[in-house]
Amino acid sequence: MNERAVRLLDFPITPVVQRTVDRAWLTYKMSGGFVRSFHQPFTYMTMRERLDSYLAQRAVSAGAEVMDGSRVVRVEAGNGPVRVSVAGETVEGRVLVGADGVNSVVAHQTGLLRGAEVGVGLESEVYAAPGILEPWKDTAGLDFGTIRGGYMWVFPKEEHLSIGVAGFARWGPRMRGLLDAYLGFLGLDGAERRLTRGHRLARRKKGMAIQSGPVLLVGDAAGLMDFWTGEGIYYAVKSAQAAAPAIAAYLEGATTDFTGYEETIDADLMPELRIARTLTRIGVWFPKLTYTLMKRSDWVWTAGCQVLRAEKTYHDVRGRMGPLTFLFDLAGRGT
Ligand SMILES: Cc1cc2nc3c(=O)[nH]c(=O)nc-3n(C[C@H](O)[C@H](O)[C@H](O)COP(=O)(O)OP(=O)(O)OC[C@H]3O[C@@H](n4cnc5c(N)ncnc54)[C@H](O)[C@@H]3O)c2cc1C
Structure with a gap:
């Protein structure tokens, strides 16, 4: 979880943080490599189950009722109350928030988010001797170039390393081979792997x-x-924070739908996500560029860390590109 997401919360996540990262070891096509550090942490490593259960406890303390392990299988939304079939019963409400992840039943059954662009990731928990884990304790590993427009990573946890690969959907069939190759490059091909997902x-x-x-x-x-x-x-928390006042206004009768919420997302989050998508496209066209800039340019490395820490936005960084801004925007056309 990056510092910029942590900053959105009004409570600490320290109880579920396993590692604090302020360094990265960057490689290109699984070769070379250099280490860069920042004077402050930019990301915190947690185990998702622990983070999620901690957040659920906070929600319960704030008055939410959690029906853990209950799967929503059907959603009916029309002009009246929203009906949801869950755990063999039908639950009714005035508002339904689909916070059910990338395979959202809510989105699917209400016809929302049709035609989204799809990517894929594959990640393993890799267990190794303490001597191998130790050098990673404050360092993330990032490999660029092997996957154009994606990357491979090593994220250090308390007792293992989360090692993965992500990129556009077309890389799907090659992901397992790439993950194996990355583990080999890291000298971990014999290490115990659990939960490859x-x-x-x-x-x-x-x-x-x-x-x-x-x-x-x-x-x-x-x-x-x-x-x-x-x-x-970060974007999940940001959108939830935008949704909350919109829901309150709806329940109070001040609004009759959530078009205002969608407009807020369009204005506040989409421009940032679009710049991120442009960077991905540039990564496809010029796979070595990110690696080279991170290596050679203090400004680029610092700006990247500052974005992860919410000290800058992508928009701020784009604004400092001078005459290159025009080319950058051109590269992002149609994204
Ligand atoms: C391999 C990988 C690594 C990642 N690493 C990072 C990272 O380091 N930092 C980062 O910021 N992001 C990371 N992400 C992205 C991040 O995991 C998601 O963006 C984030 O979890 C989105 O939160 P969410 O609450 O919207 O969805 P989710 O975290 O997916 O939560 C959705 C919840 O809905 C529940 N649910 C789903 N369907 C139903 C149903 N039918 N009925 C009831 N409940 C349902 C699920 O069980 C789950 O609890 C990573 C993603 C992947 C794939």
């Missing part, structure tokens, strides 16, 4: 509906995914 990533494109009547989507369900970094928690 594939994931979908979905990105909203301009104009795709994320609300209709009493239903709205947040986070991955709304396709609010940074395709450049693969980061989604």
Whole structure:
């Protein structure tokens, strides 16, 4: 979870943080390599189950009722109350928030987020001797160029390394081989692997509906995914924070739908996500550029860390490109 996501919360996540990262080891096509550090942490490593259960506890303390393990299988939304079939019963409400991730049943059954751009990821938990884990304790590994428009990573956890690969959907069939090759490059091909899991990533494109009547989507369900970094928690929290006042206004009768919410997402989040998508496209065209700039340019490295820390936005960085801004925008056309 990057610092910029942490900053959105009004409570600490320290109880579930396993590692604090302020360094990265960057490689290009699984060769070379250099280490860069920042004077402050830019990301925090957690185990998702622990983070999710911690957040659920916070929600319960704030008055939410959690029906853990209950799968929503059907959604009916028309002019009256919204009906959801869950755990063999039908639950009714005035508003339905689809926060059900990338394979959102809510989006699917209400016809929202149709035609999102799809990416894929594959990640393993890799267990190794403490001596191998130790050098990674404050360092993330990032490999560029092997996957054009994507990357491979090593994220250090307390007892293992999360090692993965992500990119456009067309890379799907090659992901397992690439993950094996990366593990080999890292000297971990004999290490114990657990929980190798594939994931979908979905990105909203301009104009795709994320609300209709009493239903709205947040986070991955709304396709609010940074395709450049693969980061989604920041945008999930941001969209939830935009949804909250919109829901309050709706329940008070001040509004009759969530078009205002969609407009807020369009104005506040989509321009950032679009810049991230442009960076991905540039990564496809010039696979060595990110690596070279991170290596040679203090400004680029610092700006990247500052974006992850919410000290700058992508928009700020784009604004400092001078005459290159024109070319950058040209590269992003149609994204
Ligand atoms: C391999 C990988 C690594 C990633 N690493 C990072 C990272 O380091 N930092 C980062 O910011 N982002 C990362 N992301 C992205 C991040 O995981 C998501 O963007 C983020 O979790 C989105 O939050 P969400 O709440 O919208 O969805 P989710 O976290 O997916 O939560 C959706 C919830 O809905 C539940 N659900 C789904 N369907 C139903 C149903 N039918 N009924 C009831 N419940 C349902 C699920 O069980 C889940 O609890 C990564 C993604 C992948 C694939």
